[in-house]
Amino acid sequence: MRIAITGATGNVGTALLRRLTDEPDIELIGIARRPPPPDAGHPYDRVRWHALDLGEPDNVPRLTEVLRGVDAVVHLAWQIQPSHRRALLRRTNLTGTRHLLHAIDEAGVTTMAYASSIGAYARGPKDRRVSESWPATGVGGSGYSTDKAAVEALLDGVEHDHPELRLIRMRQALVFQRDAGAQIRRYFIGRVLPVSWLRSGRLPVVPRNKRLRAQVVHAEDLAEAYRLALRGDASGAFNIAAEPVLDGPVLAENLGGRAIPMPIFLLRMLAKAAWRLRLLPTEPGWIDLTAGVPLVDSSRAQQELGWRPRHDAREAVRDLFGGIAVGAGTGSTALRPEPRARAQGLNRRPSPG
Known part of the structure; x- marks a missing residue:
C-alpha cells in the first residue's frame, strides 16, 4: 500500500509516520515545503521525500506525477503562521488544497483523508456533545475556523462531482x-x-x-485513527477527541x-x-x-473505525x-x-x- 502524506513533517505528520512505519506492507511518500535533513533520523528516514509547495501553481504537474500509483493521500499540510499575513496562509490552506485535489483527480488516487478540525464547526453547545451532522460552517472571527470551513465546503463539491473518491474527514480536536x-x-x-x-x-x-x-487528543491516538481509516473502507466525517x-x-x-x-x-x-x-x-x-x-461526540469513530484513545x-x-x-x-x-x-x-x- 502506497500512502502519500502532505505536511508529513509536522505535529500530526510525525506521529502518523511513527505509526505507519511499523506497518511492513506500507510504502510512505512525504510531501513538504521543507523536507527533513538527511540526518533527521526516525521516523523520517523511512520515507521517500518530495519538496513541494502546494500553493505554487507551477508545482501541480509535478505533484500529479508524485501521486501516480499512490493508493491513498493524507492531507495534513496547513499553515497557521505568520498569522499577520492572511493572504499567505490562504495560499497554502485553500489554494494548496485545490491544487492537491486536482492532482489527485489527474493521478487517479481513490482515497483521501483530510485533516479537518472540530474548529470547522459552527458555534454550538458547551453542555452537550454534537455529532458530525453539526454544520461545518465555522466560527466567525477566527481565520483558522473560516479557512477550515471553506475547505469543508470545497470537499462537499468534490464528493458530489467525484463519488468514486473515498473521502475521509478527520474532524480532530487540538x-x-x-x-x-x-x-x-x-x-x-x-x-x-x-x-x-x-x-x-x-x-x-x-x-x-x-x-x-x-x-484535545494525543497525537499517537490520532495517528491510530488515521491508520484504522486507511486500512478500512469507511468514509465521511469522524470526530476525534479524548476525554475528559x-x-x-x-x-x-x-x-x-x-x-x-x-x-x-x-x-x-x-x-x-x-x-x-x-x-x-x-x-x-x-x-x-x-x-x-x-463539544463533539466521537462515537462514530469508535463504532465504525474501532478507535479507542x-x-x-x-x-x-x-x-x-x-x-x-x-x-x-x-x-x-x-x-x-x-x-x-x-x-x-x-x-x-x-x-x-
Missing part, C-alpha cells in the same frame, strides 16, 4: 504530544508567558469561563495553578493587544474559536507541557527543538506510552 512542545511554544505562546513558567511545566493562573471548555473535556479547573489541577474567572471579551482584548504588539503569535480569533466551537486528555496536556518546559522537538524543521533542548538531548525522550 493535537498534543511532547515532541510538539517547542513548535507550540513558537506558534501559540511566543513571548506572552515568562520562560520560567514554561520551564517549570506549570501555569500559575488559568482563565475560567463556562464557554472556555475544549477537547478540559476547562479552567481541570487545567489548573493538572498544571499546578489557580483557575481565575475571566470574561471572554476581556481575554480577547488582552489577546488582541498582545498580538498587535507581536508578543503573541496567534490571532485573537483563537479565543473566539475556543469559546464558540461545540490510549491517552486521556489530561495525559495529553501533561505530555505537551513537559515538552514545552524543555523545548522538545524532533529532527524535522517544523518540529525543531529549542537550542537548549537540542544541546542537552532532551528532545529525544519518548512520549508516555
Whole structure:
C-alpha cells in the first residue's frame, strides 16, 4: 500500500509516520515545503521525500506525477503562521488544497483523508456533545475556523462531482504530544508567558469561563485513527477527541495553578493587544474559536473505525507541557527543538506510552 502524506513533517505528520512505519506492507511518500535533513533520523528516514509547495501553481504537474500509483493521500499540510499575513496562509490552506485535489483527480488516487478540525464547526453547545451532522460552517472571527470551513465546503463539491473518491474527514480536536512542545511554544505562546513558567511545566493562573471548555487528543491516538481509516473502507466525517473535556479547573489541577474567572471579551482584548504588539503569535480569533466551537461526540469513530484513545486528555496536556518546559522537538524543521533542548538531548525522550 502506497500512502502519500502532505505536511508529513509536522505535529500530526510525525506521529502518523511513527505509526505507519511499523506497518511492513506500507510504502510512505512525504510531501513538504521543507523536507527533513538527511540526518533527521526516525521516523523520517523511512520515507521517500518530495519538496513541494502546494500553493505554487507551477508545482501541480509535478505533484500529479508524485501521486501516480499512490493508493491513498493524507492531507495534513496547513499553515497557521505568520498569522499577520492572511493572504499567505490562504495560499497554502485553500489554494494548496485545490491544487492537491486536482492532482489527485489527474493521478487517479481513490482515497483521501483530510485533516479537518472540530474548529470547522459552527458555534454550538458547551453542555452537550454534537455529532458530525453539526454544520461545518465555522466560527466567525477566527481565520483558522473560516479557512477550515471553506475547505469543508470545497470537499462537499468534490464528493458530489467525484463519488468514486473515498473521502475521509478527520474532524480532530487540538493535537498534543511532547515532541510538539517547542513548535507550540513558537506558534501559540511566543513571548506572552515568562520562560520560567514554561520551564517549570506549570501555569500559575488559568482563565475560567463556562464557554472556555475544549477537547484535545494525543497525537499517537490520532495517528491510530488515521491508520484504522486507511486500512478500512469507511468514509465521511469522524470526530476525534479524548476525554475528559478540559476547562479552567481541570487545567489548573493538572498544571499546578489557580483557575481565575475571566470574561471572554476581556481575554480577547488582552489577546488582541498582545498580538498587535507581536508578543503573541496567534490571532485573537483563537479565543473566539475556543469559546464558540461545540463539544463533539466521537462515537462514530469508535463504532465504525474501532478507535479507542490510549491517552486521556489530561495525559495529553501533561505530555505537551513537559515538552514545552524543555523545548522538545524532533529532527524535522517544523518540529525543531529549542537550542537548549537540542544541546542537552532532551528532545529525544519518548512520549508516555
